[in-house]
Amino acid sequence: MEKRTPTFLRRSPQEWLSSLPVLLLLLVVVFLSSGQIIHSQMLKIGENTWEEYFLLRTAGLTPAPECDRDPNIDQRVNEIAEQRKAEADSDPLGDLLGGGAVNRDAIRDSLLATRANCRAKWDRYQTVQDKVTPSVVAFRNIEGGIATLVATLGDYKRLLLALLLLICAATTTFQRHHIALRPSRTRKDHVISSLAQVVSNSLLLISALVYRGSDLRAAQAGVTVDALYLHSVWIAGFAILTAAAVYQLVRPPRGLEEGGSWGKALLTIPLFSFMCISASMQFYGQGYFHGVSVYMNMMMELSTLFLNLALYIWIGMMLKQTRLTHIVFDVMRPWNLSPELMSVVVLAFAAVLTAYTGASGIFVIAAGATIYRELIRVGARKQLALAATAMSGSMGVVLRPCLIVVVIAALNKNVTTAEMFSAGGKVFLLSLLVFFIYSQFARTTPARIAPFAKAVPASLKRMVPLMPYGIVVGAVALFFNDLLARQLDEFSAPIILPVMLLAILIYEKFSRHVVHLCALFMVAMLVLSWQGVWEGYQALTAVGDGALPASALPGSMAPQELEAALWSDFWRNLLFMVFLLVTYLVPGDRDPHYAPEEGVAENFEGSMRFATSETTGHIGALLMLMAMSMGAAGIIERSGVLEALPETFGSIWIAAGFFVVALVLVGMFIDPLGAVILVNAAMAPMAEANGISALHFWMIALVAFELGYLTPPVALNHLLTRQVVGDDEVESAKLKTGSFFRRYEKFLLPIGVMLTALLIIAFLPLISDSVHGWLFQRIEAG
Template identity: 65%
Template sequence: MDKPTFTVANRSIKEWVSSLPTLIILLLTIFLSSGEIIHSQLLKIGENTWESYFLLRGAGMVQQPTCNPDPNIDQLTRETVRKRQQESADDPLADVLGTSEVNEDAIRQSLERSRENCRTRWERFQTIEERVTPGVIAFRTVEGGVAKIVSTLGDYKRLLLCLLVLICAATATLGRHHIALRPQRTVKDYLVSTTAQLIANALLLSSAFVYRMEEVAAMESGVRVGHFYLHQFWIAGFAILTASSLYQLIRRPRDLESGGSWGKALLTIPLYTFMALTASAQFLSQGYYHGIAVYLGMMMEMSTLFLNLALYIWIGMMLKQTKLAHLVFDVLRPWKMSPELMAFVVLAVAAIPTAYTGASGIFVIAAGATIYNELIRAGARKQLALAATAMSGSMGVVLRPCLLVVIIAALNKSVTTAELFNSGIKIFILSLVLFFIYSQFARTSPARIAPFSEALPHSLKRLIPLLPYGIVVGTVLVFFSDVLNRHLDEFSAPIILPVMLLAVLFYEKLSRHFLHLFALALIPMLAMSFMDTWNGYQALQSGEIPTGWTTVTLQNHLWGLFWRNVILGGFIVVHYLVAPRMKGNGDTDPHYAPEEGVSEKLEGSLRFSTNETTTHIGALLMLMALSVSTGGIIERSGLMEMLPEAFSSIWIAMTILVVTMVVIGMIMDPYGAVILVNATIAQVAFNNGIDPLHFWMITLVAFELGYLTPPVALNHLLTRQVVGDDEVESAKLHSGSFFRRYEKFLLPIAVMLTALLAVSYLPLMSEGLHQWLFHKIQVAM
């Protein structure tokens, strides 16, 4: 890594102008996401501390009532009756309209109700004045401040996403880190790629400028325009991107090779640039000059989800700074598995962190180098190692709490996340079994695994270094669950996981003694949880089920708490009582070799992870932003309208839809593709009798296939990025069968294509299989 030539306070200019703002935006996003949780807990604390806190919190904000709490009702009634009679006498139409009669009883009742309302306001005011204390005022100030900050900043999520995209995109542009089919090596590569980026960024700037002019004209004609202020930021941001590309074109790097091919140079153009050029050409031909800017605005409508994706990228980069991946491989190493079997186990284990990092290839960036090196260490051929590394970033797309599934559920009401994840686990198992079968047919050496009696004891001993991580992670989970009443799921993962990774880095990089603080915090929380579990058990035995619970749900909840507490308590006991006796045993010493870009210090780890996050956010979010525009081209082209609303056979409909989904998955980022599919193809599927849950599971599997299939093959591109271009080139074979030469592509394609065909067609043949795979979950009201 090149050392910056100019620094301020030991930080490069890049860190001050890109990484620091990115970190601030990410922290603001976490605060906004957790703000409602924090505020609700503050209200609960206030209510538990001061009776009727909801009333007392109005101290200083409720004005003294001006009404009379004890008026003379008889006198007011007579005056009102007299006034109404006079008004009727003066009205020539009173007799015609039937308003000449004055109802004295109704007037008296109305005045009495007004008196009661007035007395209530006075009682409320006097209660606040009598019971309010300086403590209430101080707490109310904090609680109200949190509520105001959250509500105010919550209105600017679009601005946060806009700034994040533009800052990170400029960083990726200047660092030459945008995703392309080939890296830039030669002078021709650089000239072609940079020139294309300059043209694309200039077109983006023009689109944003024209869109602002259109909005100004709309406002002058009386049309109300929302979030107009964003135009200035888009224009300024695209101007910076254009200037960055022009600067790069003028100042050529010194490390470029001479020569090169113009044809290969085209492959170095970033994918977002291809999309920008294609979309601009299409929109210009239609006279829709501001088309790209319009679709970028559509992306802003889902600002929360894309900000969460940025958090997932940060989570993945912090995960890269930890030793967790190495420790997990240390547990597997004693089994001495054959390469194919090791790849199978790696995919099974990697699916979980893949789902927890957004299933967007972030896990490949975070742990891909470790996975590849460990598979090579286990004896895997390079083609197999590359295939497994690429697949490690896609297998978890159907598992909880994958962000892609959350987006699908957010876009339409026909399916829920619970239903998608319930079907997803079954399809994940199917894909995993298929990989095992195909890999065994493709193996070049006999399958092997160490005897259980030999491997199991060593593997269990190597679990001991993972116990501290279990304690740290468990403390964070229990704190959020029991103190903040927020469980880890697809909605809270972007909030909880960054805190969890920060806690792990504090333990691992700053001081191992932090573990004692986590254990001290965890023990009382577990003790309180055991007491709550016992109280719940007593309620279950007595039949006094709390409101909102049923016998079954309460029983399941108590069992879940019991086993959670037993496991976490076991971690503490084993770590502090058993592990010290095993000190010096080589089985507990993890194999770990520091990697490039991984710091042994907390400050360095946070710097590296944030710097990498900034670059990857710029590369991925620009790709996703232009994917939305590419979807707009397809949507406006009328191709989808060419599909008939109803086909003669559901089999024909399924075939056409499957082919269409695979093609979209091959050329588009999955997040942009989901938006397009939901707007165009989904209704065609529903009209032809394809169940919504069935359709969306087909979509997810098709996108998994798209991650791994050329011409884009995003996960292979990310694998090349982390493994190294030279290493990928060295894996190429010039002899052997076609399958051996292209195994890194063909093995993943064979697995996912078979899974896609099975998921698409087998449920149509069996109603029982369809109901089992795509079970609708009824939610009790």
Template identity: 60%
Template sequence: MDKPSLTVANRSVAEWLSSLPTLILLLLTIFLASGEVIHSQLLKIGENTWEGYFLLRGAGVVEQPTCNRDPDLDQELAKAIKQKKQQMADDPLASIFGTDVDEAALRQSLESSRHNCRGRWERYELIQDKATPGVIAFRTLEGGVAKVVTTLGNYKRLLLCLLVMICAATATLTRHHISLRPAHTRKDHFVSSLGQLAANIMLLLSAWLYRGEEISAIADGVQVNHFYLHQFWIAGFLLLSFAAFYQLIRPPKDLEEGGTWGKAMLTIPLYSFMCLTAGAQFISQGYYHGISVYLGMMMELSTLFLSLALYIWIGMLLRQTKMAHLVFDVLRPWKMSPELMCFVVLAVAAVPTAYTGASGIFVIAAGATIYNELVRAGARKQLALAATAMSGSMGVVLRPCLLVVIIAALNNSVTTDELFTSGLKIFGLSLFLFFIYSQFARTAPARIAPFSEAVPQSLKRLIPLLPYVIIMGTVVVFFRDLLDTELNENYAPIILPVMLLAILAYEKLSTKSLHVFTIVLLPLLIYSCYNLWGINNALDAGAIPTGTSAEELNDLFWGLFWRNAILGACLAIYYLVKTPDMDPHYQPEPGVGEKMESSLRFATNETTGHIGALLMLMALSVSVGGIIERSGVMEMLPETFPSIWVAMTLLVVTMVIIGMIMDPYGAVILVNATLAQIAFDNGIDPLHFWMITLVAFELGYLSPPVALNHLLTRQVVGDEEVESAKVPGGNFYRRYEKFLLPIAVMLTALLLVSYVPLMSDSLHEFLFQKIQAGAH
């Protein structure tokens, strides 16, 4: 990468104008996501520190009551009677309802008013007596946090809009948008830039027309929410248009000559293809602002898409660490055959894939490492490319994948617990199928080192990973025990950035920082063990707290017990056993910083481009879904089918096609609006249907014509390396193994998950078990 010619404070102008605003928006998103947790903990601290804090929060805010707490009831009653009689005398219709005054009712009303007045005075005086300067200061802090969180919560759509526009402009200027092939020649660059310019101008016109439509609606008395966003969309699309025009007139100097127009068309970013296709269809229908309408639908899920942006940042931070290399160090002594190594890598990679949103981010973060290590282990390049691409999709059904959270948020027919429980079983099936297919396709005998040789070396190489376990454990225990926040699908976007920043501090600042985490972790573990003793006594005495059950309390006990035992063992082993040197083969990858500051800068710079590329692709996928929805194609499917087998077949084929041409995040919105109810009406269980959908999307990640994970693999591995993997001779399977192996695995899994449960009620119940609320 060329050094930028213009810098300010050793930072390029691009970093000041794109990476810095992106970092600020991401940090605001983290604060917004954690705001409720912070505020609830502040309330708990206040209540534990000052009795009746919820009442004391009114100190300095509640005004002194103006009512009389000791009125003369007889005098007040006489006034009330006189006033009532005067009202009746002035009312010509009063005689119809009677002219008698109910003195008893008036007295009771006056006594009730006196009681309420005295209560207000008592509360006011109590607040004044107990409201010390400490209470007022804490109340000011807690109230300020609540106000900031509430204010930011009202502008989540604006945060997402700004994030998309800034990052999309950066992706345009850095040629980072996702396309079927990169631009190498001047002809490629011209076609690609022209396609982006046309798409951005179409987006600009759509946003302008949509604003005009809503102005007309307001004039007609229709209430329009979030009208202010139109100005930001228009300004953003105008910025994108200028960026694309600049790219068009200022091509890079390293472009080659030659090329064909056909191949040049493949360099147009996918979002531009989607925009132009959807826009043309909307225009033909007279729905000129259709694209912007569906962008507004994306804003309805602003919280989830902001979480996705955080997951992208998490993935880029992960890339700055040595964790992936250290994991391979543990596997290397086993000297596994390439196919067996791929199987193990997919099993291990599924977890970080799920924790980075299963959007292909893990491929960007660790794909180069996975590919190079598999090739070092003897894997043929086609097999290594297949496994690298699959490493970014196998975790889509595992906790805490964001795609599953979106499904649960869109409908009430399934819960995240049910989806993740079934997903674990489906993941096991997919992994087993990969093992079977890869073994049939192997070119050499399967091998593995003797256990007596591999186990000692592998255990020895686990020791360098112990600091990471200690650091991650400290973060998890801190959030779990002090902030009552678990590392799950709801709070992973908050906790994971903290965890990775802590790891970078250990790697880049000083390894001695591990002692700080140890000092924090030890008292937390001691306190947790004290709580375990209390839980055990409660279980023995049968004193189960209200709102929980003995089974839940027992599960909590053993969960905390094993957590504390594992972390305690890691601390003991690390400080008592000599740490071996890291594998000598490790070499820092390009784009990985040597210091904390450079690592954060590189991670944020990469995050900016990836957010722009992925979110623009997802945003336009929603518009493509709108075209499909409005085309009436889905309505052509009958509401009921002759049999559940026919219904299942048509639904599976339809979802595979959707998964192949659309981003899964946009596709799941379309499927929820169209196919889901058809499936339910034909007797397909909701949990069964959504697991089929997820597996179909996994297949879509890996299947042409888009094959997003293969595109991302090419991006991180390099065009030259991918080209070198081509097999000039050999059979059809060997030439296209990187596509055929993943498709065979996921297609078989899809067929098994779709049809076999229909044949067996017991298998259906096992795979798609409903979880009662409060039973987990």
């Protein structure tokens, strides 16, 4: 008989102790990220509503001036003159230095200036008292409260990250969800996997204790130590993780298989445990007992980036709860594409979504199962479907607004996000073309595509259900863009995308009437936007006719900048009008029905629970892996290997070849963010010294990392594919007959594509300066 999980108020202990705290932490992070934008806009609203609001907002917060507005000037002149004369008389050198004379006019001028300054203070104070109203005070209290809350939370970002990591890691441990080379199926697997987690978590606990002692001694010696309280959090957290691993060891789950081998059981050890144990042994051998904690604590210095990564994972899990991927596949279905051509289209579509979900692994987790099923539905062989699923997140890491690029630009001042995304678009098209060529050579059936006359109308008809989503997403975009003055870009994506996904889930799961509210808001904003476009056009015309100087343009923009902005608003508004017209005027099925899926709820509350629960497990798995990657990077950094490398290789070709190999190896064993930190410190300066431009080097690095994530022995993206597709399905795809390529196509096809793209990107620009200049074009800021 299956054991029932105890519940309280229809929620499991995990939901109360894990999912709910994580949801609250994620909402706090969203508020913290958007709070500064909201506060800035509130200041603008206050200044536009009440004259001198910046002065009025101090009402009740500053005391009345203590100076005298009407002093007796003559009396004060006499007092000061007598005082100075007395001081001069008592000075034996006063006569020699000419101090006997007192300048009464200078004293009077000084007193008059002091009186004027005092009266100005009283005038400002009185103005505030006369003009302030209850509405100003109420608005000031809200605005000031937001400012105080944002500033306070901003000081505790590291605590938020530490709590998020530890809560999620404990949940991942109980769920047996840590990333490993093989899933744990047998009793031997369970013993080895759990024992490794007990050892690794115990080593982390010991390291945290030693690190705390070291910092306490430094603090007692007078050294300033930041966030000393975090040590207690880490110690308590690692103690809980150790206890959780011990509990898992002594209370194995039901249904474990018998048999297996101890050798294969070693492959079930989580990757973070491998890294933690190996790094700890290296550090212990050097007498550096708190080394792992020191390098792990480097995450805290980049707390904003890792908190954004958690938001991206949440975005991906909410996307999984929506019908968007199903509707998009419905749009493509009338084209009746052959499996290989469908894979090309899927990878192009997935690349865009990958850029908006932060990293390749996150998108594989979010949409990998749907991609795999849809490719199987169109007749793709399982090996091809697994290859495309693993690659689905690999091509979008170079597209705007991917988080990895933002991290690189934040760490390395020689490149900008604009330059990297410009070059990344070209790299993406090259990679997609290479995949198309390889897939056509590897196809087993003739390429096919439906006639355009038949496919286009059917595809357009199936786009009708997408239009309400365009309205909901567009309304959120207009809210941030036109009201909060924040566009959707690589910096605001972690703020805006969660709000968009929440709005979509409310529309899908809670009430279809939400689209009407969004439409009303969109119409109002479009009216204002069109008015602004018309006024901007008139201003441009007046400047062109000489009736107005260029300095009179809105926002003090140059004519070319204003014209570009007006065209951007014009096409944006036109697109939103298409969404509105199609939704309300074109007949069609706007509510497509799909078979219920496991792990996807039919109501909003259930969707949020499922999304947050999955987010918790994935955050724990990925952040622990990234944290231990910091330790692995520390081993490399302290080993002296990097210092042993030559500063220059004598040939740019040799240097490029070295970086290609080294970066792929880094990508095979270290997660993206940890790899970026290590490479930026160790290899980026070497590349510059060898004549490889920073932009060229980082494009090589991004493609090499993705090749590493697809290459055994680790092949992280394939491990994530196994998690979402299922172990049994992956095992069923194995072939015992056929050519070597067919039997291992899920590995060889992605490796061949990414390796070819990497070699082209690394070496072709070295042959031709024109190619280099076109691919890695410098973009001047402003």
